[in-house]
Amino acid sequence: MSEFTVEKFMDGQFICKSGDPATHLYFLQEGEVELISETGQFFGRIPQGQSFGEAAILKGGIRGASIRASGDVVCKVISNDQATDLLTSYSPLLVVIMEALLLQQAMNNAVKHS
Amino acid sequence: MNDNALKFSVDAERLSKLGTYFLQSKEGQDAISSGSLKGPDRLFIALASSTLLNTTVVLPGKKIIESGEQFDDAYLILSGEIQIAQKEKSYKLGAGSVIGLSEGMVGLASKFTATALTSVKVKIIPFHRVDAIIKVLPPELRAILITIIKRNLAP
Numbered sequence: 386m387s388e389f390t391v392e393k394f395m396d397g398q399f400i401c402k403s404g405d406p407a408t409h410l411y412f413l414q415e416g417e418v419e420l421i422s423e424t425g426q427f428f429g430r431i432p433q434g435q436s437f438g439e440a441a442i443l444k445g446g447i448r449g450a451s452i453r454a455s456g457d458v459v460c461k462v463i464s465n466d467q468a469t470d471l472l473t474s475y476s477p478l479l480v481v482i483m484e485a486l487l488l489q490q491a492m493n494n495a496v497k498h499s
Numbered sequence: 500m501n502d503n504a505l506k507f508s509v510d511a512e513r514l515s516k517l518g519t520y521f522l523q524s525k526e527g528q529d530a531i532s533s534g535s536l537k538g539p540d541r542l543f544i545a546l547a548s549s550t551l552l553n554t555t556v557v558l559p560g561k562k563i564i565e566s567g568e569q570f571d572d573a574y575l576i577l578s579g580e581i582q583i584a585q586k587e588k589s590y591k592l593g594a595g596s597v598i599g600l601s602e603g604m605v606g607l608a609s610k611f612t613a614t615a616l617t618s619v620k621v622k623i624i625p626f627h628r629v630d631a632i633i634k635v636l637p638p639e640l641r642a643i644l645i646t647i648i649k650r651n652l653a654p
Contacts (some may be wrong), residue, residue, distance in 0.1 A: 479636075491507075
């Protein structure tokens with residue numbers, strides 16, 4: 386994954402906003418980010434070493450939440466085409482696994498919020 | 500939450516009629532852009548049409564997994580309904596539900612018993628195939644998978 390773009394974001398800067406097209410996923414190399422709801426409420430934090438924006442795997446998806454840098458942040462940025470190509474290069478089954486994990490996430494969210 | 504309500508289901512009948520190549524079609528792209536086709540619907544169409552997974556039918560009353568058992572396979576429900584029983588909780592899941600994937604990928608035993616309420620058609624995701632792929636992934640890609648798994652396993 387060394388060939389992917391590295392982007393830096395300053396404290397308080399929005400990396401993506403709710404309602405934006407989900408064109409990229411992010412791997413958080415340094416720092417942490419905050420999850421902000423459509424109504425502007427803080428509802429979670431993602432630490433260094435984790436990813437966010439996996440909905441980009443679904444081409445044409447829409448962001449469900451905004452992401453804001455909490456302190457200075459460095460991310461590896463992967464476009465949805467690059468992500469699909471990367472997953473397929475290891476195994477077409479890896480795309481299936483990723484899709485099934487995202488579907489399990491949608492199911493769990495529905496169960497939790499029902 | 501002992502209400503036996505159906506907590507999650509996609510409209511499998513409608514989505515199956517759209518066909519295997521719907522997501523690649525102009526009509527499909529328009530449906531995605533307009534938001535009329537939601538994320539779970541798109542994932543279901545893609546997974547249900549995958550030729551990489553075998554399909555089987557679980558008969559009514561048969562247990563898919565019992566609480567405390569390790570998962571050998573994960574399951575995507577294509578049609579039918581299952582009952583989930585977990586301590587004091589009991590609810591139903593329908594088409595589009597994914598059972599045991601995150602748990603099995605990190606070697607956790609099931610915390611629930613899943614029983615077929617109807618004839619249930621499922622796609623099987625075997626962990627011996629999943630494990631073989633995960634072993635060769637670079638750390639960043641594995642971290643992305645682990646991020647989603649952690650979210651799925653969060654209480």
